[in-house]
Amino acid sequence: MAKKIPPPPSGAAADPSDPAPGAGGEGRFGCAFSRRRNRYHHGDLAQALVTAVRTLVERDGVEKLSISGACRMAGVSSAAPYKHFRDRADILRALCREGFGELREAMATAAAAIPAPGPDRLAALGKAYLAYAEANPGLFGVMFGMKRELHDPEDTRTHEIAHANMLIVIAEVGAALGEDPPGEEAHRLACVLWTFVHGAATLTLDGDYEAAGVEVDTHAMIDLAAHRLVPAR
Amino acid sequence: MAKKIPPPPSGAAADPSDPAPGAGGEGRFGCAFSRRRNRYHHGDLAQALVTAVRTLVERDGVEKLSISGACRMAGVSSAAPYKHFRDRADILRALCREGFGELREAMATAAAAIPAPGPDRLAALGKAYLAYAEANPGLFGVMFGMKRELHDPEDTRTHEIAHANMLIVIAEVGAALGEDPPGEEAHRLACVLWTFVHGAATLTLDGDYEAAGVEVDTHAMIDLAAHRLVPAR
DNA sequence: GTGGCGAAGTTAGCGTTGCTCACATAAGTT
DNA sequence: AACTTATGTGAGCAACGCTAACTTCGCCAC
Numbered sequence: 003m004a005k006k007i008p009p010p011p012s013g014a015a016a017d018p019s020d021p022a023p024g025a026g027g028e029g030r031f032g033c034a035f036s037r038r039r040n041r042y043h044h045g046d047l048a049q050a051l052v053t054a055v056r057t058l059v060e061r062d063g064v065e066k067l068s069i070s071g072a073c074r075m076a077g078v079s080s081a082a083p084y085k086h087f088r089d090r091a092d093i094l095r096a097l098c099r100e101g102f103g104e105l106r107e108a109m110a111t112a113a114a115a116i117p118a119p120g121p122d123r124l125a126a127l128g129k130a131y132l133a134y135a136e137a138n139p140g141l142f143g144v145m146f147g148m149k150r151e152l153h154d155p156e157d158t159r160t161h162e163i164a165h166a167n168m169l170i171v172i173a174e175v176g177a178a179l180g181e182d183p184p185g186e187e188a189h190r191l192a193c194v195l196w197t198f199v200h201g202a203a204t205l206t207l208d209g210d211y212e213a214a215g216v217e218v219d220t221h222a223m224i225d226l227a228a229h230r231l232v233p234a235r
Numbered sequence: 236m237a238k239k240i241p242p243p244p245s246g247a248a249a250d251p252s253d254p255a256p257g258a259g260g261e262g263r264f265g266c267a268f269s270r271r272r273n274r275y276h277h278g279d280l281a282q283a284l285v286t287a288v289r290t291l292v293e294r295d296g297v298e299k300l301s302i303s304g305a306c307r308m309a310g311v312s313s314a315a316p317y318k319h320f321r322d323r324a325d326i327l328r329a330l331c332r333e334g335f336g337e338l339r340e341a342m343a344t345a346a347a348a349i350p351a352p353g354p355d356r357l358a359a360l361g362k363a364y365l366a367y368a369e370a371n372p373g374l375f376g377v378m379f380g381m382k383r384e385l386h387d388p389e390d391t392r393t394h395e396i397a398h399a400n401m402l403i404v405i406a407e408v409g410a411a412l413g414e415d416p417p418g419e420e421a422h423r424l425a426c427v428l429w430t431f432v433h434g435a436a437t438l439t440l441d442g443d444y445e446a447a448g449v450e451v452d453t454h455a456m457i458d459l460a461a462h463r464l465v466p467a468r
Numbered sequence: 469g470t471g472g473c474g475a476a477g478t479t480a481g482c483g484t485t486g487c488t489c490a491c492a493t494a495a496g497t498t
Numbered sequence: 499a500a501c502t503t504a505t506g507t508g509a510g511c512a513a514c515g516c517t518a519a520c521t522t523c524g525c526c527a528c
């Protein structure tokens with residue numbers, strides 16, 4: 003059958019199905035997605051796909067995400083991903099890992115900015131969580147909203163990262179309570195705080211506050227929760 | 236071109252793509268989905284489709300939901316829904332309305348069971364919310380997790396129902412605080428409580444507590460939050 | 469009853485998706 | 499230079515959402 007189009011779509015690779023007005027100002031080469039020059043092999047297709055999926059998820063929402071679209075953006079055929087990932091869910095799992103890592107960093111940074119342990123530092127932690135969600139709404143939705151479809155019992159890495167995030171909170175609550183090492187009370191309060199902040203993030207992202215017709219000041223809410231829930235020492 | 240199969244798949248309509256082990260014990264006729272007898276017209280296809288979608292969502296999760304599957308379950312062709320609904324999202328919106336109505340009833344009932352206003356009644360409200368979510372995990376996910384894709388500016392009904400739910404909570408918090416009519420403080424605290432309870436629901440349903448490796452007693456958490464957040468009078 | 473009309477079904481088919489196959493190419497090792 | 503192996507390609511499958519054109523049947527006027 004020979005070869006109809008030997009080195010495929012030449013160079014311009016950023017054509018994610020619809021025009022995407024002006025979207026990324028990537029040049030002809032060197033953009034994060036496209037293959038290097040006109041090479042047959044991509045270089046790092048796995049990461050390029052994850053990045054493409056991420057930008058598509060942020061641009062159009064999870065529900066409109068298609069792997070085909072990401073392939074178009076990366077400038078490869080729609081069969082290429084399966085050399086690197088088992089299936090669609092596997093790609094999303096890789097994206098999740100990226101996200102959990104970033105979230106953890108963001109929280110650690112925020113905590114370090116507050117000198118002493120206590121409600122204020124916990125509030126800062128919560129605000130960092132919320133800020134990350136608002137800055138990466140699509141990714142956040144994938145990270146926390148697709149557990150059922152992405153769940154893979156063999157994938158321990160993702161769990162470990164998520165657990166590490168939890169440990170940060172528990173440690174901080176323990177420090178605020180003066181428990182060292184953090185005990186049962188710290189554990190319980192950490193869960194309550196995470197639950198609250200996560201609720202704020204999801205309700206914000208999903209537009210549920212608006213839908214319910216209420217106006218909220220999420221930062222004020224976090225401050226209030228942190229100070230009322232964590233008893234003063 | 237004549238008629239190949241005049242009254243289509245005779246009677247047995249419960250064949251939603253895969254066997255569905257034992258699933259619904261519906262008889263040959265009279266099940267909630269299938270058309271009445273072998274009639275060409277269904278009777279109430281709109282409701283039957285919503286019901287079918289609901290059971291599929293609960294059985295397989297939102298991500299695996301297909302309208303075709305619901306059609307198979309209702310015993311109609313895959314083009315039939317579009318006589319009643321604009322598109323897929325329209326069907327899901329109808330399902331959401333059903334859910335919000337039920338949720339509201341559940342909360343109202345739970346509140347009525349506690350004699351006096353106060354933290355205990357608020358906790359009961361929250362537990363009812365959580366219980367509804369746990370009893371209808373798929374539906375709950377659709378109701379709150381698909382705002383972006385289901386959003387329709389012309390659909391005011393759904394918003395009204397969601398707002399009505401919020402008003403219940405605000406009124407109860409107002410009563411607990413002794414504010415009548417409920418003021419700004421009641422409003423803010425109601426948002427905080429909803430946020431917390433909603434967070435508990437989503438983290439539970441998505442399996443995030445498990446993923447993070449923590450064990451939680453959600454009822455105890457709700458009690459704690461209600462009592463610490465709502466100041467004693 | 470009869471006839472016509474419109475609502476609510478039908479089949480056929482389009483374009484897209486996720487994924488698999490057999491094959492082509494390039495990179496690296498010997 | 500030859501062989502091996504990782505990584506790409508195109509063709510093609512079944513399923514999906516949705517449209518178009520046609521058929522069936524309930525209902526209402528007469």
